[in-house]
Amino acid sequence: MSPSAPDRQDWKWLLIIGVAGMLLGWAVNAVSPRGFSLLKAAQGSTWMPATDWDDEGDTPTAKGGRP
Amino acid sequence: MTRWLFHPRLLRAISLFMGLLFIAAAVGKLMDPVKFLGSVSDYRFLPQWILPFYSAGIPGVELLAGLGLVFKVKERACAMIISALLVSFIIALSQAVLRGMDFDCSCFDLIGSWAVTFGQAPWLKAHAAWLAEALTGLGVKLASRVSWGTVLRDVYYLAPMLLVVFAPRARAEQA
Numbered sequence: 001m002s003p004s005a006p007d008r009q010d011w012k013w014l015l016i017i018g019v020a021g022m023l024l025g026w027a028v029n030a031v032s033p034r035g036f037s038l039l040k041a042a043q044g045s046t047w048m049p050a051t052d053w054d055d056e057g058d059t060p061t062a063k064g065g066r067p
Numbered sequence: 068m069t070r071w072l073f074h075p076r077l078l079r080a081i082s083l084f085m086g087l088l089f090i091a092a093a094v095g096k097l098m099d100p101v102k103f104l105g106s107v108s109d110y111r112f113l114p115q116w117i118l119p120f121y122s123a124g125i126p127g128v129e130l131l132a133g134l135g136l137v138f139k140v141k142e143r144a145c146a147m148i149i150s151a152l153l154v155s156f157i158i159a160l161s162q163a164v165l166r167g168m169d170f171d172c173s174c175f176d177l178i179g180s181w182a183v184t185f186g187q188a189p190w191l192k193a194h195a196a197w198l199a200e201a202l203t204g205l206g207v208k209l210a211s212r213v214s215w216g217t218v219l220r221d222v223y224y225l226a227p228m229l230l231v232v233f234a235p236r237a238r239a240e241q242a
Contacts, residue, residue: 034100
């Protein structure tokens with residue numbers, strides 16, 4: 001009854017589940033009515049932070065959201 | 068000591084609890100991707116071009132890993148994923164606290180998106196409220212500010228998850 005470290009198979013399945021999960025998330029985002037365009041969002045053009053910050057960037061001023 | 072720590076029923080209970088927790092958290096985030104994107108950007112931790120890919124993809128990983136833990140499918144690999152996610156959350160939360168930032172951590176509060184997404188379905192609202200109460204009863208605060216307390220909560224989730232990662236293998240699994 002001694003602890004057992006993850007083996008090669010575990011790392012392989014970690015990779016498979018991780019990649020499948022990312023693809024699932026992107027697919028759900030693509031069909032969701034509240035989804036966003038990944039490429040446009042990467043350019044920062046289709047969304048705003050959930051919190052608006054003051055000029056110094058340390059204090060939240062108001063709740064933001066989707067423009 | 069190790070016999071008690073790695074007792075199969077204890078490991079099963081940990082997997083069930085953490086699996087259900089991550090499924091609930093993931094579904095909320097999947098229901099409202101744009102809100103989760105905004106929440107992740109609040110941390111100001113990741114480069115902007117990575118943010119949308121990370122915030123859209125991570126809930127899917129949480130969901131699959133949570134399902135794997137609940138249904139005992141590649142349980143160790145799923146526990147490794149959840150542990151890695153928890154470590155990343157601990158790092159992101161810690162840097163936010165150290166920088167003096169103050170906002171909702173968006174860990175579980177998006178669970179409320181279930182009811183929002185399905186509009187006026189009263190049965191779903193009732194279930195969302197029940198789930199929120201049940202999770203609160205288990206020590207999961209749905210809306211919590213970024214703080215050392217939130218960091219500590221993730222450490223408290225990580226410790227039992229590591230037991231599943233390093234659980235002794237069954238004889239059949241070793242062969």
